[in-house]
Structures are given as structure tokens and as C-alpha cells.
Amino acid sequence: MKKFLWYFSVTLLAIIFMFPFVWMLLTALKEPGTALVLSLPKKLTLYNFKKVLFEFGFSRFFLNSLIVALSSATVSTLFASLAAFAFAKKSFFMKEYLFWLFIASMMVPGLLYVIPQFLIVYKLGWINTYWGMIVPHLANVFGLFLITQFMRQVPDSLLESARIDGASEFKIWWRIMVPLAFPIVATVFLLNFQFHWSNFLWQLIVAQSEEMYTVPVGLAMFKSAHEEAYTxxxxxxxxxxVPxxxxxxxxxxxxxxxxxxGAVKG
Amino acid sequence: MKKGVRDNINAYSFILPFAFIYMVFLFLPFIYSIYLSFNQVTDFSDVFGGLSFVGLKNYLFLFRDKEFWWALVVTLYYALIIIPLNIVVSLLLAILLRKRYRLNSMYRTFFFLPFVLDAFVVGIVWTFIYAGRYGLLVNILKPLIGGIYETGFLGNAKTVMPSVALAMTLKGAGFGMILYIAALDGIPKEVYEAAELDGATGLKKLWYITLPLIQPVTTFMVIIGIIGALSAFAEFYAMTGGGPIVYKWGTPLGMTKVTGLYLFNHFSNLRLGLAAATSFVLLVLALGLSITYSKIQRKR
Incomplete structure (x- = not known):
């Protein structure tokens, strides 16, 4: 009985949580002009997908999103794990001070950076380019924090024996630290990818011509241009x-x- | 000495790419926006050079601007709905999912998935669900809602804010759920056993044992809730655009023109000095409220 009640309540909640997305997909698969009829689609069609992808440029927006999110996530994860190695395993001038300076910026709401970042990107001539969309977000402080915490747990003896074998510091980073920290490196990559895939405000400002739009920006422009085209x-x-x-x-x-x-340690 | 210098160079070469981007695109902008907030753009053809120093004028403008105060009021209203709602729903999900019945992880996926999706896109989907006349909800609830049938839930000044908050809770509660599950797993079984010996039952255990023990997560949720409300933008841009218009304080004001939209408005009209001043006031508010809240919590 208790078990039944459990299944009943979680199923009900899952339906509520998933409903908007199921409904979105069902509407997208309906024939045009039938979107406003409150019923299940009578005939499933890919017509709408073909139309937005190939006539309204969403295949291009999709490609842009993919380029921006993949390269941002890859490079920023790389930068964060390089720096994390130094912060976790090396001692150097102003180490604590620098780390504190980096971490403090997590408290600042992202909106504050938008205006000056825009001015810098403008000055560099990067408006409406991939550079402008990608480069300003390559220093991922939260990622640095997570990877540093993880790399601290790697035993020093491992690094020492590699040094005795004559491995360079870069090789130690690439062959020992990154593989050992892989779970958290993967996490940081995914969180970055997700962030850049849905980073709306920045791309809205930087991407100014249609061939540079990402999917959310394309969707915003589409919304104002085709108010009634539900499907x-x-x-x-x-x-x-979906991706x-x-x-x-x-x-x-x-x-x-x-x-x-992040939450337990942060 | 020589080795020390070499070690330092070595360490810095690992930090360099990160630090360079940080300095140019995070630290410099932070400093620059302090400077910008005391200036006004006078020459739009040269947004860097065409600035004139105006002292505290931008801050004084905000202080006197009805729309800014209104944005703070509606943002507070939004925060007061979404923060408690989000905490209650997250905790409910976490408590349910602590029972490790079969399919548990499948349900966890369902609840968490919307969190990783884009707020703007999720907002768009909800505008169709909430829409008037043709919308799904108004047709289901038609006999109960009177005039909302025509305007939709987002077109009515009374329902618009709770509707946005509900949609965003259903999108975001999976995040809190994960945190609460971790916190609940951290409570030792002995604590409950001891309480049961003293005769504590279900709800009493929840109120006197579970809730105090998971307080750090709740504090965290309130703080990120405050920051989230003060910077909420994409969801309102997608769902309401700041509307519907209400007449308050002698002027027409947007019922959902929250601080994020207010800031964006200055920005898109190239009032960059004002926009920077707005960001700083919001930053100080976010920090101040977060610190105050966690201090009050610690005193208890």
C-alpha cells in the first residue's frame, strides 16, 4: 500500500514535470494549422522540423550553437585544469591571493560583466564573430574551483616518482593529473557545454546578423517574426x-x- | 634561488591562459564598470572615448526613478513566491526519492532533466500552455477562471507572477532535489532511531530533526534564490516581456518588469553608465541580503 502510494505520487509528479516537453514535441509533430486543436496529433509529420531547419535557417543556428558550445567547453575546461594543477600541487608567489581573487568573482552576478565585456569585444572588432561569442567566457572559475579541489587529493608521491623518471611537468599534467581527475573534468566540461548552449543574453548581444545566431537567439527572433506559427x-x-x-x-x-x-564544498 | 625562480615560472605558465582571460574579461570589466557607473555616454560613435564624468548622477537617478523602485518591488514579490515554492517542491521530491524503490533513478532523471534545459526555451513552451483562448490551461480550467480565459494566465496582473514562478519551479526544482538528497543521505540513521525511542512520529521527525539538520542546504537555496531573482532575465523576456501593464504610483508600470529586464532596458538603449550603476546597486543588494540572511540563520 505504501509502495503503491509512492508510485502514484512520483508518477503524477513526473507527468507534471515532463508535460511541457512532451506537449512541445507533440505539437512540433502536428500538421500545420492543427496546433490550436486540443488533441493528440492525428498524423505525425516531420514537416515542421524540415521547415524550421532548412527554410528558417535553424540548421545554421544549430551548427553555430554547436561550434560555440563545443569550443568554449573544450578550451575553458582545458584552461581550468591547467591552472588547477598549479593551484593544487605547486607553491608559487601570491598563490593564495590569486586563488582568492579568482574565486571571489563567483559572487558577482554575470550581468555586471556584460557591458564592459561588450565594449572590449567591440574594441577588438569581435562583434558578430565566433571569437566574440567564445573568448570572453573561457575563464571558468567554478570549473577551476572544482578541479583544484579534486586534484588536491592526488598523492604527491605519484608526482615525485614521475619526476624522478624524468617526466616534464606538462607530461605529468597530461598523463597523470588529467586522467586521475577525469570524473570531475568531465563534469566541468558538461556544465560548461550546457551553460554555453543556453547562454542567451550574451549571444543575443554579440550575434547581430542572422548567419551568426545561435538556437536560442534564432528562436527569440523567430518569435517576434512569426507570432502565430505555433507548430x-x-x-x-x-x-x-533535444540535444x-x-x-x-x-x-x-x-x-x-x-x-x-560544488554545493558541499562551496 | 635559481630553482625558486624556475618553479615560479613553471607554475605561472600553467596559470597563464586562465589568468590572462580572467584579467581581460572578468577583472578588467569589473573595474571598468565601477568607472562606467560614474559616467555618461555622450558620443555614441565612440562608446569607449565618448564618456563624460557625471559623479553620482546615475546613482541619484536610480534613487529617484519610480520604475527602478517598482522593479525592486516586483522582483521581491517574485522572490517571495519562487524561493519558498522551490524549496518545498525540491524537498518533497528529495524525500520521495529517498525511498529506494525500483525505477527510482528513472524518476530522478525526469525531475532533474528540465534543470539543464534553457530557461528561454522552456519559457517559450510555457507561453503556449498559459496562453488565452487557444492555450491549453485556460481550456481545461475554463469554467473556473472567468476573464482569464481571454487574457491567458500571463496577461492577467494577478496570475502572471505566480504562473512564471510555477513554470520556473518545475524547471529548476531538480537542482534543489539533488542537494537535498545528498544532505538527507548525510544524516546518520541513529539520529532517527533515538528519536523513535522517544516516541517521535513522521511529521515530528521531519520538523524537529530533518529540517534543522538540512538547514545549510536551505540557506544555500535561499541565497542562490535571491541572486537568481535579482538577475532573472531570460524567463521574463520569453514569457512576459515585462507585461501586463498596471497603473500604480500614477504611471503605467509593467507587472513583471523585474530588475533584470529594467537593466536590459537601459543597456539596449545604450544608457551604459546607468546600466552599470544599476548592476552595482543590484550586486550590493544581492550580497547584502545574502549575508544578512546567513547571519540570521547562524544566530538561531
Whole structure:
């Protein structure tokens, strides 16, 4: 009986949580013009997907999102894990002070950086380029924090014996630290990818011509241009949501680990 | 000495890429926006050079601006709905998922998945659910809601804020759930056993044992809730655009024109000095409220 009640309540809650997305997909699969009829689609069609992807440029937006999110996530994870090695395992001038300076910026709401970042990007001539969309976000402080905490636990003896064998510091980082810290490096990569995939405000400001739009920006512009095209808009939303959902479902463990670690230590 | 210098160079070469980006795109902007907040853009063709120093004028403008005060009021209203709602739903999910029945991890995926999705896109989906006339909810609830049938839940000044808060709670509660599950797992079984010996039952255990022990997570949730409300932007941009208009304080004001939208408005009209001053006031508010809240918690 208790078990039945449990299944009943979690199932009900799961339906409520998943409903918007199921409904979005169903609407996206409906024939155009039937979106406003409150019923299940009579015939499933990929018409809307074809139309937004190939006529309204969403295949291009999708590609842009992928380029921006993949390169940002890769490079910022790389930078963070390089710096984390030094902070976790080396002693150097002003170490504590620098670490504190980096971490303190986590307290500052992102909106504060937007204006000056925009001015800098403008000055560099990077408006409407991938550079402008990617480079300002390559210093990921939260990632640095997570990876540093993890690398501190690697025993020093491991590094010492590698040094005795004549390994360079870079080789130690790449061959020992990164593989050992892989779970947290993967977490940071995923969190970064997710952040950049849905980073709306910054891309809205920097991407100014249609061929540079990312999916959320394309969706915002689409919204103002085609107010009544429900089925098309839901198809466009699905294009944005499906890849990140799949990524999440396959790598769920890393997402959850990262959040738990961050909150427990932070 | 020589070895020390070499070690330092070596260590710094690992930090360099990160530190360089940090200095140029985070530290410099922070300092620059302090400077910007005391200036006004006078020459739009040269947003860097075309500045004139105006002292505290931007801050004084904010202090006297009805719209800014209104933005603070509606943001507070939003925070007062979403923070408690989010905590209650997250905790409920966490308590439910502590029972390790079969399919437990599948349900956890369902609850957590919306959190990783984009607030703007989720907002768009909800605008269709909340829409008037053709929207899904108004048709289901038609006999109960009167005039909302025509305006939709986002077009009515009374329902708009709770509706946004509900949509964003359903999107974000999975995050709190994960934190609460971790915290609940950290409570030793003996604590409950001891309480049971003293005759404590379900709800009493929750109120007197569980809640105090998971207080750090709740504090954390309140703090990120405050910061989240003060910087909420994409969800309101997607769902309401600041509307519907209400007449208060003698002027038309946007019922959901929260601080994030207010700031964006200055920004998109190139009032950059004002926008920077707004960001600083919001930063000070976020820090002040967070510190005050955690101090009050610690005293208890």
C-alpha cells in the first residue's frame, strides 16, 4: 500500500514535470494549422522540423550553437585544469591571493560583466564573430574551483616518482593529473557545454546578423517574426532542447556529481 | 634561488591562459564598470572615448526613478513566491526519492532533466500552455477562471507572477532535489532511531530533526534564490516581456518588469553608465541580503 502510494505520487509528479516537453514535441509533430486543436496529433509529420531547419535557417543556428558550445567547453575546461594543477600541487608567489581573487568573482552576478565585456569585444572588432561569442567566457572559475579541489587529493608521491623518471611537468599534467581527475573534468566540461548552449543574453548581444545566431537567439527572433506559427515554433524549441536532453541522459552521473560536489564544498 | 625562480615560472605558465582571460574579461570589466557607473555616454560613435564624468548622477537617478523602485518591488514579490515554492517542491521530491524503490533513478532523471534545459526555451513552451483562448490551461480550467480565459494566465496582473514562478519551479526544482538528497543521505540513521525511542512520529521527525539538520542546504537555496531573482532575465523576456501593464504610483508600470529586464532596458538603449550603476546597486543588494540572511540563520 505504501509502495503503491509512492508510485502514484512520483508518477503524477513526473507527468507534471515532463508535460511541457512532451506537449512541445507533440505539437512540433502536428500538421500545420492543427496546433490550436486540443488533441493528440492525428498524423505525425516531420514537416515542421524540415521547415524550421532548412527554410528558417535553424540548421545554421544549430551548427553555430554547436561550434560555440563545443569550443568554449573544450578550451575553458582545458584552461581550468591547467591552472588547477598549479593551484593544487605547486607553491608559487601570491598563490593564495590569486586563488582568492579568482574565486571571489563567483559572487558577482554575470550581468555586471556584460557591458564592459561588450565594449572590449567591440574594441577588438569581435562583434558578430565566433571569437566574440567564445573568448570572453573561457575563464571558468567554478570549473577551476572544482578541479583544484579534486586534484588536491592526488598523492604527491605519484608526482615525485614521475619526476624522478624524468617526466616534464606538462607530461605529468597530461598523463597523470588529467586522467586521475577525469570524473570531475568531465563534469566541468558538461556544465560548461550546457551553460554555453543556453547562454542567451550574451549571444543575443554579440550575434547581430542572422548567419551568426545561435538556437536560442534564432528562436527569440523567430518569435517576434512569426507570432502565430505555433507548430513551427515548437519544432524550433525541440531543436534546441533535444540535444542537451540526450547529452544529459547519457552523462547524468557527471552532472549530478558536479552539482553535489560544488554545493558541499562551496 | 635559481630553482625558486624556475618553479615560479613553471607554475605561472600553467596559470597563464586562465589568468590572462580572467584579467581581460572578468577583472578588467569589473573595474571598468565601477568607472562606467560614474559616467555618461555622450558620443555614441565612440562608446569607449565618448564618456563624460557625471559623479553620482546615475546613482541619484536610480534613487529617484519610480520604475527602478517598482522593479525592486516586483522582483521581491517574485522572490517571495519562487524561493519558498522551490524549496518545498525540491524537498518533497528529495524525500520521495529517498525511498529506494525500483525505477527510482528513472524518476530522478525526469525531475532533474528540465534543470539543464534553457530557461528561454522552456519559457517559450510555457507561453503556449498559459496562453488565452487557444492555450491549453485556460481550456481545461475554463469554467473556473472567468476573464482569464481571454487574457491567458500571463496577461492577467494577478496570475502572471505566480504562473512564471510555477513554470520556473518545475524547471529548476531538480537542482534543489539533488542537494537535498545528498544532505538527507548525510544524516546518520541513529539520529532517527533515538528519536523513535522517544516516541517521535513522521511529521515530528521531519520538523524537529530533518529540517534543522538540512538547514545549510536551505540557506544555500535561499541565497542562490535571491541572486537568481535579482538577475532573472531570460524567463521574463520569453514569457512576459515585462507585461501586463498596471497603473500604480500614477504611471503605467509593467507587472513583471523585474530588475533584470529594467537593466536590459537601459543597456539596449545604450544608457551604459546607468546600466552599470544599476548592476552595482543590484550586486550590493544581492550580497547584502545574502549575508544578512546567513547571519540570521547562524544566530538561531
Amino acid at each position: 513551427l515554433e515548437m519544432a524550433a524549441s525541440s531543436v534546441s532542447i 542537451i536532453s540526450l547529452l544529459f541522459i547519457f552523462a547524468q552521473r557527471y552532472f549530478i556529481e558536479g552539482i553535489t560536489q
